[in-house]
Amino acid sequence: MTKSSLKPSPREKLSPEVLALADHLHSATIHLLRRLRKQDACSGEGPARLSALSVLVFGGPKTLGELAATEQVKAPTMSRIVAGLARGRLIEIALDADDARRMQIRASAKGERLLQAARQRRMASLAGQLHRLPMKEFAKLQQAAEVLSRLLVDWR
């Protein structure tokens, strides 16, 4: 770091330091998710379906378009993901009373159970590793997770 500013004033543009952090963060997140992804295999559903289902479980009912936007995917892609989830009885689809074009999609009880089980496996895997960290490093990750969340919210 060449200059310090404790208030939200940005640093100079794309210094080597910023690029180095971008690189490390990029690499670490890729490898972290690659490890966790393996835990999902035994759920019987692919990553896109699990992710969409988790949006429904934690975010409540959504239309197809809202789901597509949340998952940053085009409508036809989400259409097929929803079809797959419906085929497995993991979601329930109701027509919107106000607008017959819209569909209200919600997780079914079965979908909720499946997602919680999958989530449990991922969390157990990651938590099992975090668990082995010394307190100090654990705290660093806690702070970083908050920073990352804000970064994503403020992304532009």
Add this chain to the structure above:
Amino acid sequence: MTKSSLKPSPREKLSPEVLALADHLHSATIHLLRRLRKQDACSGEGPARLSALSVLVFGGPKTLGELAATEQVKAPTMSRIVAGLARGRLIEIALDADDARRMQIRASAKGERLLQAARQRRMASLAGQLHRLPMKEFAKLQQAAEVLSRLLVDWR
């Protein structure tokens, strides 16, 4: 945190705190990579090929089996990825002198250029966001990146 230990002694097993961090980290990394992934579209190559190519560029020549192991993918999958990269002249393949079954795969000059350009786009995107962070938060991410790297190395 219920107990503190500044030395590498692990905490109690899978406390709510550990699970909460696992959850936040999981969510943040997923959404971070989803954003960065978009930058790769204009490279003309998919994520699996870019990732394998980056292994070759930064890790030097590899056999197909080594590439598959590094990318945590089965041999037939890597076989097709390599075929795609070869079709685009992004890699060069030589037969191993000692063992005619093996292939030595290396990035071509064209592959190196393409990967560096793609990497530049990802890094610019992420760095552009990191750039806007106040110094203090930036430093937190730096520390976290180190912790994450160690976590991945020590993963078991």
Add this chain to the structure above:
DNA sequence: GAAGTATAGTTAGCTATGCTAACTAATTTC
């Protein structure tokens, strides 16, 4: 050195996930 086993990669064929283009149907706007 021949037979059997192990290893490196390929091929075929399945599923899942992403896209665009072109479509249907419902709603809104003018």
Add this chain to the structure above:
DNA sequence: GAAATTAGTTAGCATAGCTAACTATACTTC
């Protein structure tokens, strides 16, 4: 009420993951 917009589907393409079954080379064992 005609035109434009919006929600979602269908068709068709490419990438990426897998297993099973194959070829070809290398190693082992007698």
